[in-house]
Amino acid sequence: MSLQETLSNYVKQAVKSDFGITLETVEFQATRKEFAGDITVVVFPMLRFVKGNPVQIGETIGNYLVENVAQVKAFNVVKGFLNVEIADNYYINLFNEIKDDEKYGFVSPKAEGKAVMVEYSSPNTNKPLHLGHVRNNLLGYSVAEILKASGKKVYKTQIINDRGIHICKSMLAWERFGNGETPASTGLKGDKLVGNYYVKFDQEYKKETQNLISKGSSEEDAKKNAPLLIEAQNMLLKWEAGDEETVALWEMMNGWVYEGFAESYKNLGVDFDTLYYESNTYLLGKEFVAEGLKTDVFIEEKDGSVWCDLTEDGLDKKIVQRADGTAVYMTQDIGTAIQRIKDFPDVGGMVYTVGNEQDYHFQVLFLILKKLGFEWAKNLFHLSYGMVDLPSGKMKSREGTVVDADDLIDDMASTAEEISEELGKLDGYSKEEKKELYKTIGLGALKYYILKVDPKKRILFDPKESIDFQGNTGPFIQYTYARIQSILRKANLNGVVTLSAIKTSLHPKEKELIKQIQLFPEVVQNAADNHSPALIANYTYELVKEFNSFYQNVSILGADNDSEKTFRVQLSYLVANTIKNSFGLLGIHVPERM
Secondary structure, eight states: OOHHHHHHHHHHHHHHHHHOOOOSOOOEEOOOTTSSOSEEEEOGGGGGTSOSOHHHHHHHHHHHHHHHOTTEEEEEEETTEEEEEEOHHHHHHHHHHHTTOTTTTOOOOOTTSOEEEEEOOOOBTTSOOBHHHHHHHHHHHHHHHHHHHTTOOEEEEEEEBOOSHHHHHHHHHHHHHOTTOOHHHHOOOHHHHHHHHHHHHHHHHHHHHHHHHHTTOOHHHHHHHOHHHHHHHHHHHHHHTTOHHHHHHHHHHHHHHHHHHHHHHHHHTOOOSEEEEHHHHHHHHHHHHHHHHHTTSSEEOTTSOEEEEOGGGTSOEEEEEOTTSOBOHHHHHHHHHHHHHHHOTTEEEEEEEEEGGGHHHHHHHHHHHHHTTOGGGGGEEEEEEOOEEBTTBOOOGGGTOOOBHHHHHHHHHHHHHHHHHHHTOOTTOOHHHHHHHHHHHHHHHHHHHHHTSOTTSOEEOOHHHHTOSSSSSHHHHHHHHHHHHHHHHHHTHHHHTTSOOOOSOOOHHHHHHHHHHHTHHHHHHHHHHHTOHHHHHHHHHHHHHHHHHHHHHSOSTTOSSHHHHHHHHHHHHHHHHHHHHHHHHTTOOOOSOO
16 A cells, blocks of 8 residues: 555544544645655645634644554644655665565556557658657657556557558659669668659649649649649559559559668667558458448448538538548548457557647547447547647658658767767767767657657757756756766675665655655556656656755765665665666666766
């Protein structure tokens, strides 16, 4: 039983004993720094049930706790807040319980529990990954790791959008303007080569549109009737009809892209347990469109298009199949969701990591799946996130104004190198060690900068700011971890960690550090419940600030006696392990030296 649960039970007993009232819940919060205490009972919510002065009620409960709870040392009441001081031996005992637990705060999954499938990345095969995909991948991967740490079985997946008009645009542009060039002949990654032809299509399409306008067409008609667009639409129809030549071109160019994606994922440090392809799942979606027509979930219009009327649910009508019989995104997403449950019957819910511009799409998708009668549809969650902006403005793939993910990763390592060289802290490192460290720092800076922000919020990404070695940044936390490793090396940890420190009282800084570590399991659960890596990131920053305050105020290696030294070294080790575990949940590596 946790301290909070213990106190909650005794507060309820106190209220029952002294006021004859049964409380359902007790509200707690951290004690403010300016007051003595470790945990605060908020009295004000009790006033709905307990009549009286909040200070007097607090005094009554405080006296009861001191008399009946061994862990409670003293209390004070400030207005309607009962600040409870916890005895040092509680924290000493807690420390001794968790100091050897390498995975403190993590919960093992239950064999009989339902699994969660987390989808992220889900790129189109017509362009390389960019900064927006980076946020998506980092969020999805981190949420999957956090859910695992909270005790869930997790499958990491993506749906690769490998079909559709946008794919045909790249294919047509390569066929028309590519002169047979390949990744091998150009030295370009396959995804970048294909992405160049997506940009090329847009350039040529705009020329054709302007030409039609100059001949008297309206802008709307010109955009619809540009020959290049019509040819791309015909290519999509040929692909869906299984035309051999079209399918062969599609397979070749997608193959180039997949090789490029694999390299990018490796560089970013994310992975997947299973992959789904829109080209495989859209047909299943079309099957269920047909089923939905039979059960009146869907309606067919005169032109042959199929829709779902959601007006009675406060939404609008949503197309699920075009008049020409081709699928739309919704068709594919219906099919993919159903296929996943077929493949993994133990999955009880899914998390979709997709930008907030698709909020409405997922609201509709989840509702359609419920109307189709799938019980699991109530456990679907859209992890909606804000866009990533740059100081230079918004990115546009078709205009070629995106920040390429691979280039960004390389630039982050270069920025880390530049700043590290200025600080001059890398004497004695080999060239290879420096290169690896720059990558660790650069990627850590990028990941932390993005993940420390609540997913729903938009981000203005500044690479230089993210690599600052001071403040709420990845490198600052990595540096603290490396500092602790240096302490442990000097202390000869192997000889110290197995000893038990004889400790009867705590320095206030030691106590604050243990209190912060104690919060970690709760933070992991909250982060899982809220699908928010930001809670982990900001917890880690608070822990690191607490350690640095401890480091500056308490001598570790120069302690008064061996027992004191042993305890402080072990405490430092526990802090480092917690940093490593929490950063692992964010997909960030921590260096042994910096």
